[in-house]
Amino acid sequence: MKKYTGYLIDLDGTIYQGNNKVDGAKEFIERLKIHNIDYLFLTNNSTKTAPMVAEFLTQVHGIPTLPNQVYTSAMATADYLINTLKLTKGSRVYVIGEIGLKSALSNAGFQLTAKEPEVVIVGLDTQVNYQMFEDATLAIRRGAKYIATNLDTNIPNERGLIPGAGALNALIITATNVQPIEIGKPSSQIIELAMQRLVSSFEQTLIVGDNYATDILAGINAHVDTLLTYTGISTKSQVAKQTKKPTYEVDSLNDWYI
Amino acid sequence: MKKYTGYLIDLDGTIYQGNNKVDGAKEFIERLKIHNIDYLFLTNNSTKTAPMVAEFLTQVHGIPTLPNQVYTSAMATADYLINTLKLTKGSRVYVIGEIGLKSALSNAGFQLTAKEPEVVIVGLDTQVNYQMFEDATLAIRRGAKYIATNLDTNIPNERGLIPGAGALNALIITATNVQPIEIGKPSSQIIELAMQRLVSSFEQTLIVGDNYATDILAGINAHVDTLLTYTGISTKSQVAKQTKKPTYEVDSLNDWYI
Structure with a gap:
């Protein structure tokens, strides 16, 4: 298996389910930290600020997170206006x-x-x-x-x-x-903008998520490898019908070795 | 030309344009009255009551109208719940x-x-x-x-x-x-429900309106003849492209002989 130097990680359904824990998620993040691997939490949710999301991960889910480790579709929209539309x-x-x-x-x-x-x-x-x-x-x-x-x-x-x-x-x-x-997943826009905040290259980055229609398609659209974890929205029978498959599929992030 | 014994007549774009008059509209209604022909104003606008619409026609546009001469998509919805869904x-x-x-x-x-x-x-x-x-x-x-x-x-x-x-x-x-x-035009539902308030048969009724996509298609869907008046939304070049044509087309209701 390829060694990835950067991870773009979905939140709801992947790292938590609202206020509930997702099996293996906290340990997965701890392994990334131990191996000193660059990662960014990537969410379509535009309603919260990065400090609010970081605080929620830290306090509610025991996953210590800094605001600069969170990238929302709201932040991507602001970056798109500046970088692509050249709005002053x-x-x-x-x-x-x-x-x-x-x-x-x-x-x-x-x-x-x-x-x-x-x-x-x-x-x-x-x-x-x-x-x-x-x-x-x-x-x-x-x-x-x-x-x-x-x-x-x-x-x-x-x-x-x-x-x-x-x-x-x-x-x-x-x-x-x-x-x-469209800025958020499955659009490649949010991935391309998020990549500017990672040191990792496209080839050595992995997108992790529970939703084929957003997380995995975003990776396919942006030509970035993907890992689907069956802890949220998508089911194996749904994904089996797709012609374009995730690069990897796991039952939970406990099964993912870095 | 067939003689029609009942008319279903659109309002905005056909009889008035908001607060503005539409050429020939008032005279057209007067001719219907003189010939003692049954008619009903038929509108997709669900926001006003029949008395409000009748008052507006009477006071603002000088077309004396009773509430029972107005049939809105709101009234048709109530009739649909009773007649078709059998709601008690x-x-x-x-x-x-x-x-x-x-x-x-x-x-x-x-x-x-x-x-x-x-x-x-x-x-x-x-x-x-x-x-x-x-x-x-x-x-x-x-x-x-x-x-x-x-x-x-x-x-x-x-x-x-x-x-x-x-x-x-x-x-x-x-x-x-x-x-x-869908109850309103172009659905045939509103036409079928309106017909229950006219003495005229489907064959001897004419739908009058300015909008091909709503008025005329409603007639086509309900198998009722139609008259398109070019005083509102639809243009001749748009209608020329349609395979299903209105039964009749006029530049204004001045050109329509009862």
């Missing part, structure tokens, strides 16, 4: 999203406003209302660029599967007839 | 929608509640928020039937084309992976 500080952007997304964009120097934005960014926002959808729709119809942090259709909460960023974006796609630039 | 009075329904939809359903005797509804109904609601989308999504995922008043992607307001009922429904379709039962 002070540029006007309209955001539907929570604290994670809003702080990533304002920390990057953008001006968050509904008035004549150059770019509209839509992530999960459980406080969204019609007025916000109207503002986003009109701005995109007037020619603003349109970015989705991610297109996950649902997220789990204690009541069940509730609408995710992909559902909110479906409303705006329908009202504008414009397809957004 | 007191049945629990969850509604995303405005006064037109809510009053049609509560007048029909249904209990409007987010708690364990049998049916979820989604129409345009400019006060919609995430919590409402969450409640609708969870109820449909638990097995509630799912109905859309209509799937118009946009409606015009003074700022531009803002999200319509079709956009709100796109969010819920994405979050539930369930397709709704």
Whole structure:
């Protein structure tokens, strides 16, 4: 087996299940640390800031984590605006999203406003209302660029599967007839941007996740090797039907030797 | 030309353009009255009650109209619940929608509640928020039937084309992976339900509208003849590309002889 010098690791379903532990996850991270291997937690969740995610990993799951070991679709969106769209500080952007997304964009120097934005960014926002959808729709119809942090259709909460960023974006796609630039997994954008924060090369990096449709496809799209762990969303029978397989598959991260 | 004994007539783009007049519309209605021909105004707009629409036609556009001459997708939804779904009075329904939809359903005797509804109904609601989308999504995922008043992607307001009922429904379709039962045009449902309020037969009824994608397709789907008036959304070049044509086409209702 190839030796990997960098890991991009999904969180929910891979390292934890909400407040519950995932078997072998903590030990897996400890082995990476012992072997001095570079890693980054990579999540489509744009609602929390990196310090919030690091604190949650450290305090709730006993996995000591620094904010710079976390990379969210919100941070990737800010990096995309700077690196790819070449947006300058002070540029006007309209955001539907929570604290994670809003702080990533304002920390990057953008001006968050509904008035004549150059770019509209839509992530999960459980406080969204019609007025916000109207503002986003009109701005995109007037020619603003349109970015989705991610297109996950649902997220789990204690009541069940509730609408995710992909559902909110479906409303705006329908009202504008414009397809957004997608940043989060399965898009390769978030992988390419995350790689700028790892010392490892694409060839020697491994993406680890529980979700074929996001984690594994992101790796396939970005030409990075993948490890699917059957501790979350995807099942073996689902993955067996796919023509493009993960590079590796394990029942839990206990079965992964570094 | 066939003589029609009943007319189903669209409103916005056909009889008025918001607060503006449409050439020939008032005179067309006057001719119907003189010839004692049965007609019903038929609109996908579920936000207003029939008395509100009748008052608007009478006061703003000088077209004297009674509430029983107006049939909205909201009223058709209530009729569909009773006639087709056989829902009994007191049945629990969850509604995303405005006064037109809510009053049609509560007048029909249904209990409007987010708690364990049998049916979820989604129409345009400019006060919609995430919590409402969450409640609708969870109820449909638990097995509630799912109905859309209509799937118009946009409606015009003074700022531009803002999200319509079709956009709100796109969010819920994405979050539930369930397709709704569509009541409004181009569905034949609203036509079949409206026909129960006309004395005219299907063969001797004419649907009049400005929108090929809703008015004309509804007629084609319900096997009712159609008249397209080029005073609103559809253009001649768009309609020329369609294989299924309207029965008749006119530049304005001035050109239509009863």
